[in-house]
Amino acid sequence: MALRTFYRYFRSKQDAVGPLLSSGGDRWRALLAEAGPGTGLAQALESAAVASLSAPDDAAHEGMRWTRGLLRAAQHDPALRAVWYRVNQESEEKLQPVVARLAGPDADPLEVRLVAAAATDAIRVALETWATTDAEAVDEDSPARLVVRCLRN
Numbered sequence: 001m002a003l004r005t006f007y008r009y010f011r012s013k014q015d016a017v018g019p020l021l022s023s024g025g026d027r028w029r030a031l032l033a034e035a036g037p038g039t040g041l042a043q044a045l046e047s048a049a050v051a052s053l054s055a056p057d058d059a060a061h062e063g064m065r066w067t068r069g070l071l072r073a074a075q076h077d078p079a080l081r082a083v084w085y086r087v088n089q090e091s092e093e094k095l096q097p098v099v100a101r102l103a104g105p106d107a108d109p110l111e112v113r114l115v116a117a118a119a120t121d122a123i124r125v126a127l128e129t130w131a132t133t134d135a136e137a138v139d140e141d142s143p144a145r146l147v148v149r150c151l152r153n
Contacts, residue, residue, distance in 0.1 A: 003121060005125045008132075011109045017070055017080070017083060018083050018086070018087055020066060020067070020070070021067065021083065021084060021087045022087045022090065022091065023063070023119075024052055024053070024063070024067065024123075024127075025087065025090075025091035025094070025123075026072035026081075026097075027051075027052045027087075028049060028052035028091075028123065029053050029094055029095055029098055030046075030050050031050035031052055032044055032045065032095075032098050032099075032102070033098050033101075034048075035047070035048065035102060039102065041099065041102050041103055041115065042151070044102055045099075045115075045119050046147075046151050048150075049123055049144075049147045049148075049151065050147065050148060051056070051120070051123070051138075053089045053123070053127075053142070053143040053144040053147055054122075054125070054137075054138070054144045055138050055142075057109075060137075061137055061138075064137040064143070065131060065137070067127065067131070068131045069086070069129070070118060070130055071131035072085065072131055074131075076120060086118035088120055088121075088124050091118055091120050092116050092120040093116075095106060095116040095119065096112055096113060096116045098111050099115050099116045099119070100112045103115070119151065121150075122147055122150035122151045123143075123147055123150075125146075125150050126146035126147035126149075126150050127143050127146075129146055130142065130146055
């Protein structure tokens with residue numbers, strides 16, 4: 001790809017990894033949207049988060065490995081860190097209508113927004129914490145287990 005073409009699609013080289021970083025959030029929201037009516041919001045959030053952060057196959061495991069590398073690099077690269085935070089903000093905004101549907105028609109919009117923010121940050125903190133370790137994506141300190149702690153605490 002020519003450099004000119006690259007910058008037509010991405011403002012910076014760090015922006016190029018935005019789609020990779022956002023794919024996990026897309027999967028999480030899709031899983032959450034599949035929750036049936038009557039499913040408790042807390043249980044639906046936790047189940048979808050655990051499923052999206054689990055690495056059931058080689059492709060998912062490889063994706064988690066890439067995410068870890070990018071999050072480690074973001075600690076020392078302000079532009080990459082900005083992409084990570086932007087991806088999380090966009091995910092939170094996309095999560096609000098999903099949470100609103102699960103919470104029901106009488107849900108307070110402020111509470112919906114707070115739940116979306118807290119759930120998104122729980123996943124972000126779980127991933128960032130895991131990225132600082134050498135834990136595997138499927139062991140005791142996996143992102144899936146960390147997100148359960150974050151959501152429950």
